[in-house]
Amino acid sequence: AQKITQTQPGMFVQEKEAVTLDCTYDTSDPSYGLFWYKQPSSGEMIFLIYQGSYDQQNATEGRYSLNFQKARKSANLVISASQLGDSAMYFCAMIPHRAGANNLFFGTGTRLTVIP
Amino acid sequence: DADVTQTPRNRITKTGKRIMLECSQTKGHDRMYWYRQDPGLGLRLIYYSFDVKDINKGEISDGYSVSRQAQAKFSLSLESAIPNQTALYFCATSDLGGQMKETQYFGPGTRLLVL
Secondary structure, eight states: OOEEEOOOSEEEEETTSOEEEOOEEEOOOSSEEEEEEEEOTTOOOEEEEEEETTOSSOOEETTEEEEEETTTTEEEEEEOSOOGGGOEEEEEEEEEOSTTOOSOEEOOOEEEEEEO | OOSEEEEOSEEEEOTTOOEEEEEEEOSOOSEEEEEEEOTTSOEEEEEEEEETTEEEEOTTOTTEEEEEEETTEEEEEESSOOGGGOEEEEEEEEOOOGGGOOOOEEOOOEEEEEO
C-alpha cells in the first residue's frame, strides 16, 4: 500500500524567506512519480512540480524545487523567496508506475502562511 | 479559457436526490478522474477512465456512478445523495508522457452540500 505523510499541519514563513515543506512516502514499487500541488483558498488544485523516482537530479520549477532523497523516501518542497500569494494548502502526492495503479495518493496537506 | 471545467461549481441538494456533476476538458487527454476531498484530508479517487469504453472503480466508488460520454466529457452521478457525500469534488485529466511521467491536471472543483 502507498502512504504519504506530511507531518506539518501548518507552517509560517516571512515574506522573501525560503521555506521547506516536508513529505515522506512509503511504497514497495520500484518506480513512481512524486508531485506537489498547491490549493489556494479558492479551492483549485494547481500542479507545481514533478519528480520521477529514477530522475538523477532534483526537479526545479522557478521558485519551487524538490529535495528528493530516495533512500530516506522523502520529497520535500522548497519554496524560495516566499511571496504573499504562496499562502495556501500544499499537498504531496505519489503515483506508482505500474499497470493498474492509476491514481494519485495524497498526503493530508500543509497550510503555509506567508507573513508580510 | 480553462482547460478543465466543472459544472456546477457549487450545489446544495437534499438527501435522496439524484445529482450529476459534469467535467469537460480541452486538453485532449485520454485519461480522466473523479476525486473527492474532505476537510483536513487529501484527495481520494472515486472513479477513473482511460478512454470512452474504459471505466474503473477507485478507492471510494460506493454510492457513485460515472459516464464517459466522449473523450472530453466525464460525469459523476450520486444516485441517492446522503449527507456524508458532502465534500469538494475534483475532476482531473492526464496523458501518459515519456518516461512514465503522468501529471494530472485538476478542474476548479465542485462544492457539494447534502442536507
